[in-house]
Amino acid sequence: MDISSGDDSDISESEIEEYEDKSSEKLKNRNYKIKVSDDNTSSSSLNAALVAKEDPVSGCNHDEKIVWPWTGVFVNIPTKKLSDGRSVGGSGSKLRDELTRRGFNPIRVHPLWNFRGHSGTAVVEFHKDWPGLHNALSFEKAYEADHHGRKDWFANNAVKEGLYAWVARADDYKSSAIIGEHLRKIGDLKTISELMEEEARKQERLVMNLNNIIETKNKHIQEMEQKCSETSKFLEALMEEKDNLSLAYNEGVF
Numbered sequence: 001m002d003i004s005s006g007d008d009s010d011i012s013e014s015e016i017e018e019y020e021d022k023s024s025e026k027l028k029n030r031n032y033k034i035k036v037s038d039d040n041t042s043s044s045s046l047n048a049a050l051v052a053k054e055d056p057v058s059g060c061n062h063d064e065k066i067v068w069p070w071t072g073v074f075v076n077i078p079t080k081k082l083s084d085g086r087s088v089g090g091s092g093s094k095l096r097d098e099l100t101r102r103g104f105n106p107i108r109v110h111p112l113w114n115f116r117g118h119s120g121t122a123v124v125e126f127h128k129d130w131p132g133l134h135n136a137l138s139f140e141k142a143y144e145a146d147h148h149g150r151k152d153w154f155a156n157n158a159v160k161e162g163l164y165a166w167v168a169r170a171d172d173y174k175s176s177a178i179i180g181e182h183l184r185k186i187g188d189l190k191t192i193s194e195l196m197e198e199e200a201r202k203q204e205r206l207v208m209n210l211n212n213i214i215e216t217k218n219k220h221i222q223e224m225e226q227k228c229s230e231t232s233k234f235l236e237a238l239m240e241e242k243d244n245l246s247l248a249y250n251e252g253v254f
Helices: 013-028 043-054 092-101 130-145 150-154 170-174 178-186 192-253
Strands: 066-068 071-075 079-081 087-089 108-114 117-125 164-167 188-190
Touching: 066 170, 071 130, 071 178, 079 117, 092 108, 092 117, 108 178, 117 178, 130 164, 150 164, 170 178, 188 192
Parallel strands: 087 117
Antiparallel strands: 066 188, 071 117, 071 164, 079 087, 108 117
């Protein structure tokens, strides 16, 4: 994108400073915790854990459409019917606290309601950044490991028990059910490749704008230096003229 045209190219100095502060903070806070078990975990497993922590998109399908901002889906949430026929269920805050305790760092869990009451479903909002994607995928893998992932939910077998969860993708987004309706209101379908390209373009615009600011400030400094030089020369000329006048006066008196 050309930074000289379009509303989205108008990047303020405060945005640049915020970007610099966040980048510095990430570098300062780059701490990696490795939990080593007593069963002599192989070094390859530890290396894989480090790679996943350092690069949240490692091993992901970069061309798969995912709902963005990163969103998780909960189904089969227990509900009960009231006397008026409407269903009620647990609050989203309890689910959020449980996910936080497990290290998935959600922003919030939003139960989905309709005219019948609680639908037994909810969406999980994660942070929009790459660590947010890492948390979302870790959340999904945890439920898959317990056989409570998306494939397990849609498998034609016995009655399902417990919560099932996964990361929202194209099928969920396009669904005519309440989950699909909500996802279309809050997000878009994007690939990781698209988001990486968008981020690269934004960083390029930030760098270009920063260079423009530096160039403008350097030009301003040069102009100030030139004005100072001109003022200094002017003052020197005045002092010389004053000295000449004083000399002429003194010679006239004596």
